[in-house]
Amino acid sequence: MRFGFSIARIDNNLNFVSINMDAIRDEIKKLREDFTKGTLSEADVKANPFEQFEIWLAQAVEAKITEVQATTLSTITSDNKPSSRIVYMREFENNNFFIYSNYNSQKAIHISKNNNVTLNFFWPELERQLRVEGTITKCDAKRSDNYFNSRPEESKLSAWASSQSSELKSRKELEDLVESFRKKFEGKEIPRPDFWGGYVITANYYEFWQGRKSRLHDRICYKKENEGWKIFRLAP
Numbered sequence: 001m002r003f004g005f006s007i008a009r010i011d012n013n014l015n016f017v018s019i020n021m022d023a024i025r026d027e028i029k030k031l032r033e034d035f036t037k038g039t040l041s042e043a044d045v046k047a048n049p050f051e052q053f054e055i056w057l058a059q060a061v062e063a064k065i066t067e068v069q070a071t072t073l074s075t076i077t078s079d080n081k082p083s084s085r086i087v088y089m090r091e092f093e094n095n096n097f098f099i100y101s102n103y104n105s106q107k108a109i110h111i112s113k114n115n116n117v118t119l120n121f122f123w124p125e126l127e128r129q130l131r132v133e134g135t136i137t138k139c140d141a142k143r144s145d146n147y148f149n150s151r152p153e154e155s156k157l158s159a160w161a162s163s164q165s166s167e168l169k170s171r172k173e174l175e176d177l178v179e180s181f182r183k184k185f186e187g188k189e190i191p192r193p194d195f196w197g198g199y200v201i202t203a204n205y206y207e208f209w210q211g212r213k214s215r216l217h218d219r220i221c222y223k224k225e226n227e228g229w230k231i232f233r234l235a236p
C-alpha cells in the first residue's frame with residue numbers, strides 16, 4: 001500500500017526539507033490491506049512441514065520477492081528478554097535452517113545460555129508469513145569453512161575486522177581494522193576466523209500464515225510430536 005500523497009520534499013543534497021508527520025500519522029492509522037492472493041487449507045498442505053516450507057520458498061523465489069532469504073531471528077537474553085534481528089538463511093535441508101554470524105556477538109551470547117530461538121519470514125507480495133520455532137546449535141566447522149570460502153574477499157575481511165556487537169569508538173576504527181587485515185592477508189588465502197561460523201536451527205514448530213479477506217486469515221500449524229507432526233489450525 002502506498003501513501004496517497006507526497007509526504008516530504010527533498011532538496012538537492014537529499015535532505016528532507018519538510019515532512020508532514022501529522023499526515024503520516026493519519027495515513028498510517030487508515031492504511032488497510034485486504035489480502036486476496038491465496039488460501040491455505042489442511043487438505044492442501046504437505047504432511048511434512050519442511051516440504052511445505054520448500055514449496056512456499058520456491059513460490060517466493062518465483063514471485064521475485066526481494067531478500068527472500070531474510071528472516072527475523074529472535075533469541076532470549078540472560079534476563080529473559082526477547083531480542084530480534086534480521087539474518088540471512090543461507091542453507092536449508094531436512095528440517096534444518098542454517099545462518100552465519102559472529103560467535104561472540106550478542107545473539108551468540110544469548111544462544112550460549114538459551115538455545116530456543118524463532119525465525120520469522122515475511123513474504124509480503126504473497127501475503128505470507130512463516131513462523132518457525134526450534135533449537136539452535138553451532139554447525140560443524142567444515143560447513144562453516146565451505147560457506148566462508150565462498151564469500152567475496154571483502155566480506156571475509158569484514159568478518160575479521162568486526163567484533164560484532166561490541167562498541168566502536170568511530171567508523172574509522174572499523175575501517176582501519178579492515179585495512180590492517182587486508183595487509184596481514186595480502187597475497188594469501190583468507191582463513192575463516194574461529195569466532196565466525198554457522199548455526200543450525202532445527203525446527204519443532206511451524207506456522208504457515210496466508211492473508212485472507214477481512215482479516216479471516218489461514219494459520220496452519222505443525223507441532224513436532226514423537227517422530228511425526230501434528231497439524232492444526234489457529235484462529236486468525
Ligand SMILES: Cc1cc2nc3c(=O)[nH]c(=O)nc-3n(C[C@H](O)[C@H](O)[C@H](O)COP(=O)(O)O)c2cc1C
Pocket residue numbers: 067070083085086087088089099100101102105106107108164165
Ligand atoms: C538484510 C539483513 C541481513 C542480515 N544478515 C545477517 C547475517 O546473515 N548474519 C549476521 O550475523 N547479521 C546479519 N545482519 C545484521 C543483524 O541484523 C545484526 O545487526 C547483527 O547480526 C548483530 O546482531 P546482535 O548484536 O544481536 O548479535 C543482517 C541485517 C540485515 C538488515
